Amino acid sequence: MAFGITSITLITVDILNRLEKKNKKKRCLSADTRVCLKGFGIFLFGFAIAQLFNEVLKNAVGRLRPHFFDVCRPNVFFINCSEGYITNYTCTNREHSATILRNIRQSFPSGHAVFSMFTAMYLALYIQIRLNISYSLILKPTFQAGLLLLSLLCSASRITDHMHHCSDVIAGLILGFIVACAVFYSLGTKYLNNHNGDSICSSDDIEENSVPASKECQIPLQLLHEKSKCTRLKSKTLTSSSLIV
Template identity: 30%
Template structure:
């Protein structure tokens, strides 16, 4: 049987699991996020509203692409910043560490294995992509289920108060055909809780911050790591502030988005990829030392037995050292017998 080399880890299930389990889950997640975002498969829950409600009477801020932080910019940043950060970090870790300490996974035979750099990049970016689509699904599902209105809902709805019979601001309208505005704008104005842009921004920031904090062990980075981390977190918070300032979301929507994105990022980092830590290869097994051999035949170690001649010789020396000393019989310890010189007898 071939001996397993140190630093190598055999795995015959990594490729089947990747092809038939992980890719299938990833594809299902992407399709579900697509159906939530771009189709009417899941209709939005229609909530009623009070006539002349000031919480929903803010002016219409315009389409999403006219925002100071448009969705295209948000999606580009949450994709580019973590990807570049992980690539640069893994390259630095790979070239700073010795090649003998890197863990290699054997797939088939002794010549086919995954490079540790490639394995870690695929693992971290794959988990990040999965979390990004999962965050989008959670945010879209919350918006569809709750149907909470945006601050500019009445400006997009354009209800006919006369036809609805709104005589006071306390009258609650539940009719589905109460809005006379553009149906697309009305449907978009019913998706406010939680804020998807805030959730994606915080998810990306927290994931990247945890990567920078846990992986970077270079000396002299006591100020670099907190600077990068606080900058990313501030950018994510700025997205939420802009959403509230432009009357596109309430503060409760933004805070719920922050909580959703941060919770998913922390769960994936701590429970799925084990805090980005490298798994050291198992130490080689310690073999017992073989006994010395003579002419190819191993020597058998036997217990040491004292020879009678050596015992007599030791007693003889003991008696010579105690010459001219009184001698006592074991049976009668109280009787003293004069000692005899052994040298004279010899």
């Protein structure tokens, strides 16, 4: 869903900008396409950074998920609770694979919270800097609020499904928020700024406006040229008449 929502959002922003520039008779279509591709590339880079932090923390902390006992069903008859933390146990549930049994010891932080908040925050910042429309004042904040709401709903579902503790989700949201801001303000503000596109637009507009002006000036120039011919002919006529006299 993160990749799908990101692709749809970037394309939507590009289309809205094209419509806005079409109404203003600007030509920046190729520049907008390049910026859109750069935005998706920066998103992939940030997604990889978030994945790296998430995997390192999950394997380093090794916190048990809320449904650990239901999935593992450890043999409690051979566990001595007086020893404190139990590190040696045997799962008696054979219905699940080794991957699932390893996954139940990777609760902190919530990967869904990390990726959903990273996606929502990155796209909210992208919309803030890239979407420029004059016909609606609430469209931009509506998009941003909707993305953040989807992230919070996805994160909250991990608590209601008993897949994560509340602290796991909060830590994931904070981590995703930090990674999104760090990646965007280090790369996004440099490569996705509207000033680059505006400079291209202004140069195109100058060229476009200069062509009609030259065409309009062709008629007055022809008239001036004809007038100069008439003046020269008159001067020659006056000179010949004076010689005759």
